[in-house]
Amino acid sequence: MKKNPVVIQVNDKIQKNYHYLLSEEEGKNFPAEFQPELSPAEMLQLGVFGGRYLTDCRAEFPKSWFEDAKLSPEKKNPKINFFNIDASQPLSVWQKKGWIYFEDPRGWFQWYCRYFMGRRLAEEDRRQIKRWKAMKRHIAQVKKNCIKGDLSCRLKQRQALLHWAYDSRKI
DSSP: HHHHEEEEEEEESOSSSSEEEOOTTTTOOOOOOOSSSSOOHHHHEEEGGGOOOTOOOOOSOGGGGGTTTOSSSSSOOOOSTTSSSSOOOOOOHHHHOOOOTTTBOHHHHHHHHHHHTTTTOHHHHHHHHHHHHHHHHHHHHHHHHHHHHHHSSSSSHHHHHHHHHOOGGGG
């Protein structure tokens, strides 16, 4: 059952006077082709993006997401990542490549957090889900080159997969 839309107001370091509607229940009503293995809270608990992501905009998201999150508010710390490796490019690279949508200036994970909370933007959702699906090529590489369960094999790819809500610990 759809809930009544809720308006979320955003005023943080990067985004001022922005608002969006939550029109779906949190974590529900994803298309069949988009079934992430990790929620944003689980990703933050595992350690993603060197703990730097969402540190200055926590008020926008459920407090429960941050209860056990591994965060590094001052600067990115790859040791916080589950695989203790840096597997992300700077935001400036994403901007240069045109991968950033104006409503989500922090990129994929911001989009995913907002989507998970219940925001829907038809065209942008299709674009981001297409990008998420493209990450499956990394799953294929890990399966091809690693013994199942060997978490010391292809660490950078495994960490990158965690950043895209794939649970690479299970490959």
